[in-house]
Amino acid sequence: MGSNLSFKKMLSYPFTFRQSFKRIQRSQSTKMVLEGPHNPKDQQIVDKFRELLFVEGQLQVKHFDYHTLLRFLRMRDFDLMKAKDMFLQYLKWREEFHVDAIAKEFKFEEYPEVKKCYPHGFHGVDRYGRPVYIERIGMIDLDTFLQVTSIERFLKHHVSEQEKTLNWRYPACSLAAKKHIASTTSILDVKDVGLSKFSKPARYLFMEIQKIDSSYYPETLHQLFIINAGSAFRVLWKAIRAFLDPRTLAKIRVLGTDYKSSLLEVIDPSTLPIFLGGNCTCAEYGCCLLSDKGPWNDPQIKQMLQGMLQTEDENEGELMNSQSSQDSSDGDPENVPIKSVWDVVSLRDEALRGNSETKYNDQVLLHKLQAFEPVLEDAKVKIRMLEVALEDTKSVLQGLSQRIEELKR
Ligand SMILES: [Zn+2]
Numbered sequence: 046m047g048s049n050l051s052f053k054k055m056l057s058y059p060f061t062f063r064q065s066f067k068r069i070q071r072s073q074s075t076k077m078v079l080e081g082p083h084n085p086k087d088q089q090i091v092d093k094f095r096e097l098l099f100v101e102g103q104l105q106v107k108h109f110d111y112h113t114l115l116r117f118l119r120m121r122d123f124d125l126m127k128a129k130d131m132f133l134q135y136l137k138w139r140e141e142f143h144v145d146a147i148a149k150e151f152k153f154e155e156y157p158e159v160k161k162c163y164p165h166g167f168h169g170v171d172r173y174g175r176p177v178y179i180e181r182i183g184m185i186d187l188d189t190f191l192q193v194t195s196i197e198r199f200l201k202h203h204v205s206e207q208e209k210t211l212n213w214r215y216p217a218c219s220l221a222a223k224k225h226i227a228s229t230t231s232i233l234d235v236k237d238v239g240l241s242k243f244s245k246p247a248r249y250l251f252m253e254i255q256k257i258d259s260s261y262y263p264e265t266l267h268q269l270f271i272i273n274a275g276s277a278f279r280v281l282w283k284a285i286r287a288f289l290d291p292r293t294l295a296k297i298r299v300l301g302t303d304y305k306s307s308l309l310e311v312i313d314p315s316t317l318p319i320f321l322g323g324n325c326t327c328a329e330y331g332c333c334l335l336s337d338k339g340p341w342n343d344p345q346i347k348q349m350l351q352g353m354l355q356t357e358d359e360n361e362g363e364l365m366n367s368q369s370s371q372d373s374s375d376g377d378p379e380n381v382p383i384k385s386v387w388d389v390v391s392l393r394d395e396a397l398r399g400n401s402e403t404k405y406n407d408q409v410l411l412h413k414l415q416a417f418e419p420v421l422e423d424a425k426v427k428i429r430m431l432e433v434a435l436e437d438t439k440s441v442l443q444g445l446s447q448r449i450e451e452l453k454r
Contacts, residue, residue, distance in 0.1 A: 075349060079216050081225025083111060090123060091115055097129055103136065112227060120263035120292065135261050148208035151201050155194045159202075162189040166334040167214065167341075169316035169325070171230040174222025175267055176214050176339055177312060178229050179321070183236040183273065187247055196250050203254055207262050214341045216350055221340035228267035230311060232321065239277025252288070259293060268311070269297045272304040272321075 091114045098109065114128075117135070121127040139145070153159070160166065165180040194202075210229065218226040243251075258266075274282065282299060289297075300307055305322035317323020318333035327336035340346050 075220060075353060078223055079219050079225065079353075080111075081219070081227075087111075087115055087118075090118060090125070094118060094125060094128060094132075097125060098132065101129065101133070103133070108136065108139075112225075116227075116264040131260070131263070138261055142204065144204060144208065147201050147205050148212075151205045153194075153198070153202040153205070155198075156202070158193040159190065159199070160335060162186040162193065164332075164334045167210075167337055167339055168318060168327075168333050169312075169339050170218055170221070171311045171316075172313060173311075174218050174224065174226050175228055175230050176210065176218055176226075176341075177316070178231045179234070179318065179334060180232070181234040181236075181334070183234055183238045185247070187244065191246065196246065196253070199250065200253055200257070204257065207258070207265075211262070211265070213350065214339065216353075217339070217341035217343070217346045220346050220349060221343065228265050230267050231269045232308065233269060233271045234273055234321075235271055235278045236273035236275070238281065239275070240281055241277075243281060255288065259290065264292075266293065266296055270304065270308060271297060271299045272302075272308075274299050274301055 088111065091111050094114050094117075095109055114132070117132045118125075118128045121131055163182075163185045165178075165182075167176050167178050169177055171177050190199075215227050271278075271282075279299075286294065298307065308317060308321060309323070312323070314323045316325055318325050318327075320333070325333055327333040327338065330336040330338075
C-alpha cells in the first residue's frame with residue numbers, strides 16, 4: 046500500500062507543488078489579515094514584556110504572541126510589572142483550571158436545555174465586523190438552570206466559549222472583514238432584573254464569570270450595551286459598578302427602553318434580532334439565540350481556518366524537530382536552552398507576523414540575542430565571584446569556630 050501511495054504522489058507532484066505554492070501565498074496574505082498591523086511603539090514594549098517573562102523563566106511561548114501580550118499590557122496601562130503579575134496569574138490559572146483540556150474535550154451536552162432557561166448566544170457581527178454577543182439575563186430561570194446544569198459545568202462551558210471566541214470566532218471575523226478583529230460587541234438585556242432576581246447562586250455565577258473575563262480575558266470587550274435598565278436594575282447597578290475596573294466601565298452604556306437607535310448605529314438591522322428592534326428572526330433555528338450565525342460558521346471561512354491550523358501544526362512539528370536536532374548536536378548543553386527558546390520565539394513570532402520582513406526581523410532578533418548574551422555572561426561571572434566569596438566566608442567562619450573551640454578548652 047505504501048508504494049502505491051508514493052507512486053500516486055509522484056504522479057501528482059507537479060500539481061500538488063503548484064497547489065501548495067498557491068496555498069502558501071494565500072496563507073501568507075490571510076496571515077497578514079489575521080495578524081493586522083503592529084504599532085512599532087507597541088511592538089517595542091511587547092518585546093520588552095516578552096524578555097521580562099523569559100527572565101522570569103516563563104517558556105510557554107504559545108501564549109506569547111503580540112496580541113495576547115498587548116492585551117495584558119493595555120489592561121495594566123502598560124505598566125510592565127503589573128502586566129507581568131497579571132500574565133503570570135493567567136498562566137497559572139490556565140494550568141490549574143486545565144483550560145487547554147476544556148477547550149479540546151469539554152462537552153456541554155445540556156446546552157440546548159440551558160439555552161431555554163438562560164437565553165444567550167453569539168449572533169452575527171456588528172457594522173465593523175466584530176462578533177455580537179447577546180444575553181437576556183432578565184429571562185433566566187435559575188431554578189431550571191440549576192436542575193439542567195451546575196454552576197461548575199457552566200463555568201467550564203463559559204471558558205470553552207471564551208477560548209473558541211479567541212481562537213476561532215475572531216480569526217473567522219477577521220477573514221470575513223479582511224482586517225484584524227479581536228473584540229466583541231455585547232448586549233445585555235436586563236428587563237425585569239432587580240435585587241430579587243439576584244439570589245445567592247446568581248450572584249456567585251455573575252461574580253465568577255466577571256472574575257474569569259476580567260482577569261484572564263482582558264481587553265476582549267469592545268462595547269457593552271445594557272438595555273431595558275429599569276429603576277430596580279439601576280439600584281443594583283450602583284453595587285455592581287464597584288466591582289468593575291474603570292477600563293471596563295468606560296466601555297459600558299446603560300440604556301432604558303429607548304435603546305433601538307443606539308444598537309442600530311453599530312449593528313445593521315438585518316443582523317439585529319427582531320426582539321431587539323431589528324429584522325432578523327433566524328426562523329430556521331426557531332430563535333436568533335439558537336442559530337450561532339456568523340462568519341465562524343461560514344463553510345468557506347471554516348475551510349480556510351482549518352487549512353491554516355493544519356499548516357501551523359506542521360510548522361510547529363518542523364520547529365520541534367529542528368530544535369531537538371540542534372540540542373543533540375550542540376557540544377555545550379549548558380548554553381543551549383535560552384538560545385533555542387529565543388529561536389523558537391523569533392520563529393514563532395515571525396510565523397504569527399507572517400510578513401515579508403522576516404529576514405530583517407531575524408537580524409533584529411539576532412542582535413537582541415547577541416546583546417543578551419554578554420548580560421548572561423556577566424551574570425555568570427558575578428555568580429562565580431559570589432561563589433568564591435562564599436567559599437572565603439565559609440573558611441573564615443570555620444577558622445573562627447575552631448578558634449572558639451580552642452579557647453573553650
Ligand atoms: Zn437571527
